[in-house]
Amino acid sequence: MDYLPSIAFVDDDDDLRNANRQTLELAGFTVVPFADASSALRHLTPDFGGVVVTDIRMPHIDGLELFRRLRTMDPDLPVILITGHGDIDMAVEAMQEGAYDFIAKPYPADRLVQSIMRAVEKRRLVMENRQLRLALESSDETLPLIGQTPAMQNLRKTLRHVANADVDVLIAGETGTGKDVVASLLHEWSRRRQGNFVALNCGALPETVIESELFGHEAGAFTGAQKKRVGRIEYASGGTLFLDEIESMPLSTQVKLLRVLETREITPLGTNEHRPVDLRVVAAAKVDLGSPEQRDNFREDLYYRLNVVTISIPPLRERKDDVPLLFVHFLQRASARFKTEPPEMTAAVRSRILEHDWPGNVRELAHFAERVALGLSEIDGGTVSQSSNKMSLPDAMEQHEAKLIRDALKTNRGDVRLTIETLGIPRKTFYDKLQRHGIDRADYAKTRTSD
Ligand SMILES: Nc1ncnc2c1ncn2[C@@H]1O[C@H](COP(=O)(O)OP(=O)(O)O)[C@@H](O)[C@H]1O
Ligand SMILES: [Mg+2]
Structure with a gap:
């Protein structure tokens, strides 16, 4: 660019x-x-x-x-x-x-x-x-996984390959990098797209619930199990089972899951039946399951079983060239939702998004874009420095003057005649001051290009 x-x-x-x-x-x-x-x-x-x-x-x-x-x-x-x-x-x-x-x-x-x-x-x-x-207009084929960096191009290519090979997949990536998006693409781009995409967040459920959710149960299998319930694994048969935050899965459940992965059968709680399932498991983790620190919480054998194909999504700070593109995409999406005109990316916002490290990754960027689309970001306007106590009187007055001019331009949407009236100064003085303060009138003429 x-x-x-x-x-x-x-x-x-x-x-x-x-x-x-x-x-x-x-x-x-x-x-x-x-x-x-x-x-x-x-x-x-x-x-x-x-x-x-x-x-x-x-x-x-x-x-x-x-x-x-x-x-x-x-x-x-x-x-x-x-x-x-x-x-x-x-x-x-x-x-x-x-x-x-x-x-x-x-x-x-x-x-x-x-x-x-x-x-x-x-x-x-x-x-x-x-x-x-x-x-963005020509990015239809890359949706919903936007990005032009080599990392994202490779990711999309890998996904297309892997989606059609009927293997289990482990997705690794920090929070907000797009693991959910990748999991659903693995389903949509595979022959299993006619089947169900069944997602289960292993971090959100207590141990007892996870097992009956996964494997299902007969009526009366345990206290409170009044009705028979088909488990998520069985429901995902023919489709894709997405196990999110698998690092939070209780160890006892990990054993049972490993058995399912190896035998491709399930035994609902309270039965002795072995029901065959046609399964593809996609698991996601925001930590490195292979690292030694995980050994106490995550079974090594399950890790190796899942790790046949691992798709790693790099954090946003490692693919910074995609930040402006993603930002404009989210800006447009938010503006469509809020029914407002998508704002232009200003110089201040641009440098902010390039400097920030985005620990919350794409999710954080999307939220930031929503704030900008709503005019809630602290970056544009109102950025008068707080250090005026150290400033000399002339400097403070200069700064105040610049702010008054900016405010007047904003109120009058860049209309020069109205702004000059508001400020009560001669036209020539007005233009001199714009030059001195480096103010660009066009920045305030919001509707200029869409008129
Ligand atoms: N490459 C991308 N292009 C467009 N949107 C993305 C991309 N990556 C993530 N998102 C969006 O960012 C948000 C967070 O993604 P998600 O898949 O939920 O992250 P994770 O599951 O890794 O925490 C979602 O709204 C998702 O649609
Ligand atoms: Mg997620």
């Missing part, structure tokens, strides 16, 4: 174009120079991952017209306008129409570089959001 941040630089003045090109290349950008707007328009397409900088005064198509045409092509493409004397009004108008920034001549090189750096970041995020949405 990487691309070189390239800058399309449009200026009919050869000297200025070359000088700026040098400056920008020194700052690490790739520059594509154009001597007129038409050649820029021929070259630029909506998948251009960079930023456009254009002079306003040019023969034939001027910079303003170039900006308007580019906006029709891609409203999210940042266009920075370079203005001479007397063009300021025009530039302000262009800002209202969604131009990214304007820079008045003469300007220090740093002013241009700073603006471009912010625009590049913004463009990168837009492109990433688009790519993720695109990847």
Whole structure:
């Protein structure tokens, strides 16, 4: 998902174009120079991952017209306008129409570089959001196990193989990595999909209940067993038996389960019958059953019996490249459920999800996405630093001013006229302050692209 941040630089003045090109290349950008707007328009397409900088005064198509045409092509493409004397009004108008920034001549090189750096970041995020949405649209065949990292591709491949081989399977993975999903896929992708998928959580039931649940019982087999009950194993015959949290299975039950796995028959409690079962067992554990610490709680013979095929699901922190994709998927799912517009992934949320270690794995990420979809995450907005006691008065005032402007933009959904009215400052001052605080008005124009 990487691309070189390239800058399309449009200026009919050869000297200025070359000088700026040098400056920008020194700052690490790739520059594509154009001597007129038409050649820029021929070259630029909506998948251009960079930023456009254009002079306003040019023969034939001027910079303003170039900006308007580019906006029709891609409203999210940042266009920075370079203005001479007397063009300021025009530039302000262009800002209202969604131009990214304007820079008045003469300007220090740093002013241009700073603006471009912010625009590049913004463009990168837009492109990433688009790519993720695109990847999800074409991810039908990977559902419900989303992920493009090699680890996930291998996992899906292994699953397809193993699903059709009629072997018992052990699924190993931390909590929230997708063990339930994998277990049901092993069933859905197998010839047993016509049979039942029967799940039993071994951690959730007391010992006595587990045995009658698993093996079934005759009426009167024990106190309280009024009616005959078909056990889960028998019910899963012809289908798949999913034993979740098998590490919590009582030792005595483990012995009986091992017998079933070896003989492929069950004996319901209170009977002497041996009933054959056509069984496939899928077991899941969130600990490594093979490790020496488990020997007191888990029978080694059962472990070896189950361990013929083990599918290990890596924790999310080991496949971090999948985090944004999964996040956008859960964001869309949550928004559909809550009947809201899926929000864009912002820079703040993006860095948060990439930095976090996700001990609760995919489940934790899904919950976080729900909070973001509901606007409940603490990350966006309200992030005024708490350290204002250490701040100098001018700094504190700066920060307060930035917050007032952000709040006003938010209230007025990015509408410049209304925001200026709210703040009671001249238009020019407003734009100066936006630049100084690095505030991007477009971030607050929520409905801009869907209008
Ligand atoms: N690769 C994935 N793609 C999409 N959703 C996933 C993926 N892995 C897990 N999930 C979702 O995350 C949640 C937790 O998964 P689950 O299978 O219950 O984890 P475990 O059983 O390992 O604790 C579920 O809502 C599941 O649908
Ligand atoms: Mg589970």
